[in-house]
Amino acid sequence: SGPSAEETREQMLEIYPKKTRRKRAKQMLVNKTPETPEAIGANSRTVPGIITQRGCSYAGCKGVVIGPIYDILHITHGPIGCGWYSWLSRRNMSKIRHPEETNYLQYSMSTDMQEDHIVFGGEKQLKQAIQEAYDEFKPKAISVYATCPVGLIGDDIHSVCREMKEKLGINIFGFSCEGYKGVSQSAGHHIANNGVFKNMIGLDDTPVEAKYKINVLGEYNIGGDAWEIDRILRLCGIHIIGTLSGGVSYDEICNCHQADLNVVMCHRSINYMAEMMETKFGMPWFKVNFIGIEGTKKSLRKIAQYFDEKELTDRVEEVIAMEMADVRPVIEDVRQRTEGKKAALFVGGSRAHHYQDLFSDMGMTTIAAGYEFAHRDDYEGRDVLPSIKIDADSRNIEELHIEADPERFNLRKTKERKVALEESGFEFSDYEGMMRQMAKDTLVIDDISAHELEKLIELHKPDVIGSGIKDKYVIEKMGIPCKQLHSYDYGGPYAGFKGAINFFKEIDRMISTKVWKLTRAPWKDDSEEQSAAAAE
Ligand code: CFN
Ligand code: HCA
Numbered sequence: 017s018g019p020s021a022e023e024t025r026e027q028m029l030e031i032y033p034k035k036t037r038r039k040r041a042k043q044m045l046v047n048k049t050p051e052t053p054e055a056i057g058a059n060s061r062t063v064p065g066i067i068t069q070r071g072c073s074y075a076g077c078k079g080v081v082i083g084p085i086y087d088i089l090h091i092t093h094g095p096i097g098c099g100w101y102s103w104l105s106r107r108n109m110s111k112i113r114h115p116e117e118t119n120y121l122q123y124s125m126s127t128d129m130q131e132d133h134i135v136f137g138g139e140k141q142l143k144q145a146i147q148e149a150y151d152e153f154k155p156k157a158i159s160v161y162a163t164c165p166v167g168l169i170g171d172d173i174h175s176v177c178r179e180m181k182e183k184l185g186i187n188i189f190g191f192s193c194e195g196y197k198g199v200s201q202s203a204g205h206h207i208a209n210n211g212v213f214k215n216m217i218g219l220d221d222t223p224v225e226a227k228y229k230i231n232v233l234g235e236y237n238i239g240g241d242a243w244e245i246d247r248i249l250r251l252c253g254i255h256i257i258g259t260l261s262g263g264v265s266y267d268e269i270c271n272c273h274q275a276d277l278n279v280v281m282c283h284r285s286i287n288y289m290a291e292m293m294e295t296k297f298g299m300p301w302f303k304v305n306f307i308g309i310e311g312t313k314k315s316l317r318k319i320a321q322y323f324d325e326k327e328l329t330d331r332v333e334e335v336i337a338m339e340m341a342d343v344r345p346v347i348e349d350v351r352q353r354t355e356g357k358k359a360a361l362f363v364g365g366s367r368a369h370h371y372q373d374l375f376s377d378m379g380m381t382t383i384a385a386g387y388e389f390a391h392r393d394d395y396e397g398r399d400v401l402p403s404i405k406i407d408a409d410s411r412n413i414e415e416l417h418i419e420a421d422p423e424r425f426n427l428r429k430t431k432e433r434k435v436a437l438e439e440s441g442f443e444f445s446d447y448e449g450m451m452r453q454m455a456k457d458t459l460v461i462d463d464i465s466a467h468e469l470e471k472l473i474e475l476h477k478p479d480v481i482g483s484g485i486k487d488k489y490v491i492e493k494m495g496i497p498c499k500q501l502h503s504y505d506y507g508g509p510y511a512g513f514k515g516a517i518n519f520f521k522e523i524d525r526m527i528s529t530k531v532w533k534l535t536r537a538p539w540k541d542d543s544e545e546q547s548a549a550a551a552e
Pocket of ligand 2: 072484
């Protein structure tokens, strides 16, 4: 029903001036050949004037990758808004697990930069902030984040951090993650990965006593997701050393090179770390997805296959069977109302893909989807990496020069395992991207604009839209339920088995209620409303 994907795309593009239309056209594709996806114009600058969902580099660095480490003291060097808006609004959960630990995430610390700092420089202010924070809390580590004005006036946060590290004798490091550093959050991820690698990974060589040791990379414990993943892996007998960076402590990160394997949930935000750890420690990695029943099962089985021990493979099957006993009746129940319903997802750099699995578990189809800031490989699969010539972020961010560290014997063992497994046909790099999994003739729209989203709703009336805070209430005023797939609104967890049950019930509730038919957008006049009613 409704216009075809091609017609929809044309109607979305129609309004734009010629140059903008040409640019947007490259970022809006009809998925004609899902098995060999067309090249998409991802990770490019948003045309000024367009209302985008994107955030900034500071958001990607402080807000996303490092901010969730709960016992580091995070100081935002900049005007107060940046610290304020990145203060737990992402719903990244954390709790202390040992009595001697402290959780600082309830605090939002900032140098509260004012005009006179812009004129005379803010380094003195930063130094003082670090000293005050240290005197008050005596943390293990302090991390400093530069916001736009800091880069513009040229404050040298790194020399301040070095000086204070020397003076106070704790680990203090800074991130040049000025908001404008890249075209989106994505550049901030890269800056964060480099800094975490340089300043934390490998600092603590204490051996970890466990048989199957892994790290979960790219999992930020939004709404408690990491806790559900941890619960399942524990049941299987798999030990997580570090979840980067959900509900994680500084010490766990410093020690996480002791693992035998990295599994990667959100590839976009942390692929750099996975690669660097593999180069230095020989630790292999592969992509997993614990969002969705099928994804969770597949990921557990792949981890078991990696360790290749019968006791683990059997245990994983037992856990799956046990958990499915709770999941199955819920799916059967909700499917009566959700089967055949349509979703559209526009989120970040991995969830617009991952959540398609959860919707398909409910018998729903995703008619249109797109990331805010992902790169071509997240759309087209890892095999396109060598053909990507221009990466908008890499112009600003240097790759770190990492060398192998053969001294670390236990880690060389993991490299040997990788080679043996590859010879037996195990695929480490089979990450396929979003487009291969989407149906033919669905719409793939990168960095969707407010206008394009409104057109999509007008023309296709999806039953639910997965999106973020910037468009949620516009969507709902148009009579369509919107689930925030960033913060989960007030819900979650949605990962793993228990998370899936939460999600199924929530979506069922949202799309089954009659309330959406009764909403009346404030911008609609009565005559319009009446003629629509008459036409029905
Ligand atoms: S938790 Fe992650 S899963 S890290 Fe990334 S790409 Fe953001 S903050 Mo919002 S919800 Fe989103 Fe992803 Fe990875 Fe979150 S889809 S946009 S930068 N994201
Ligand atoms: C960010 C954080 C964000 C924003 C969510 C939203 C998050 O990128 O700055 O736009 O609703 O998940 O909190 O992605």
